[in-house]
Amino acid sequence: MKLTEELKSFPYPFKGDTYRYSNNSTLLTPPRSIDITEGYLKEIQLKRSLLSDHHSRCFQSFPHTNKAQWEAMEFVMTDLANYFPESFSLKKEGRKHIFINHILQEECEFTMGDSSTLQYEPLDFIGRHVQEDLILMMQRDGDLYLDAGQLCFPANWSLAFNHGMSFKNIHFPIPGFKEEGLDERILQFLLRLEAGNPWGRKNWSLMAGNRLDTSLETFDVWGKDRKNVTVENAGEFVHLRVEVQKLFRLPRSNAILFTIHTHLLPLEKLIEVPEWMQQFYQILVELPSHIAEYKGISLYKDKVLAYIEKRREGVL
Numbered sequence: 001m002k003l004t005e006e007l008k009s010f011p012y013p014f015k016g017d018t019y020r021y022s023n024n025s026t027l028l029t030p031p032r033s034i035d036i037t038e039g040y041l042k043e044i045q046l047k048r049s050l051l052s053d054h055h056s057r058c059f060q061s062f063p064h065t066n067k068a069q070w071e072a073m074e075f076v077m078t079d080l081a082n083y084f085p086e087s088f089s090l091k092k093e094g095r096k097h098i099f100i101n102h103i104l105q106e107e108c109e110f111t112m113g114d115s116s117t118l119q120y121e122p123l124d125f126i127g128r129h130v131q132e133d134l135i136l137m138m139q140r141d142g143d144l145y146l147d148a149g150q151l152c153f154p155a156n157w158s159l160a161f162n163h164g165m166s167f168k169n170i171h172f173p174i175p176g177f178k179e180e181g182l183d184e185r186i187l188q189f190l191l192r193l194e195a196g197n198p199w200g201r202k203n204w205s206l207m208a209g210n211r212l213d214t215s216l217e218t219f220d221v222w223g224k225d226r227k228n229v230t231v232e233n234a235g236e237f238v239h240l241r242v243e244v245q246k247l248f249r250l251p252r253s254n255a256i257l258f259t260i261h262t263h264l265l266p267l268e269k270l271i272e273v274p275e276w277m278q279q280f281y282q283i284l285v286e287l288p289s290h291i292a293e294y295k296g297i298s299l300y301k302d303k304v305l306a307y308i309e310k311r312r313e314g315v316l
Helices: 005-009 040-053 063-083 122-127 167-171 182-191 216-228 274-286 289-294 301-313
Strands: 059-061 088-093 096-101 106-111 133-140 143-150 199-208 238-249 256-266
Touching: 040 122, 059 063, 059 122, 063 088, 063 096, 063 122, 063 133, 063 143, 063 256, 122 133, 122 143, 143 167, 143 182, 167 182, 199 216, 274 301
Parallel strands: none
Antiparallel strands: 059 143, 088 096, 096 106, 133 143, 133 256, 199 238, 238 256
């Protein structure tokens, strides 16, 4: 079958017919921190609106992250200019830099490292030009800490709550993560991350609705949609939510930059690909209850399965 552009570009996350938590990272090729999709304008507008209305929910930082933030900003700007030269430019004249976003027709001149020349903190500034959420993990005492981040599109977690936490404490709620030793193995993997050798992985969940901002603070707004899923509306209402997560060691600060690009695909589009429909159906059937519960799927998993069955039978 001929795939639409939407399906061709969607980062389908599954390899086999079962799913378990694992460190499914692979070396990133090309080593690009940022991607631009056709939803760019809409998502940037949403990001900026959220940052304007709920800044402390969407941005957190400690003063000691300032140098790492400048490094992360320069890193992302350089990638934007190198990989998307028709859309972004970065001109350097000594410490003076000029960053141009041709899509938004915005130009910013600043002095690298001089906070008085930038309207926002560096991570907060560059995050307003990319669809990705940006997290900075700082390394000290053999551990990693979430010390700065711009997070507008979280998958049911809170940046304000997790700010300053260690890697293991952040992931403590994930069922089996500690018990199976995954937290220690992944932490050691991250601590060994080298500059110039970035890694990427995909994380997935199902969600009722198509809201990108599913912060813990707004659960009362979007969480109740899980009760509104029916067999009849599942195709358009339920979405596969995939995060493309990329990990980069920043050479000067030794921080880890974590970029998260969230993609949503309605179930009715997903099952247009027969292989995806069959595989996803098997994954949901076999998915252990504790994973389904943690991912927020339990309330409507059976309705999704019934929807796929009826589509396969040509009933819907």
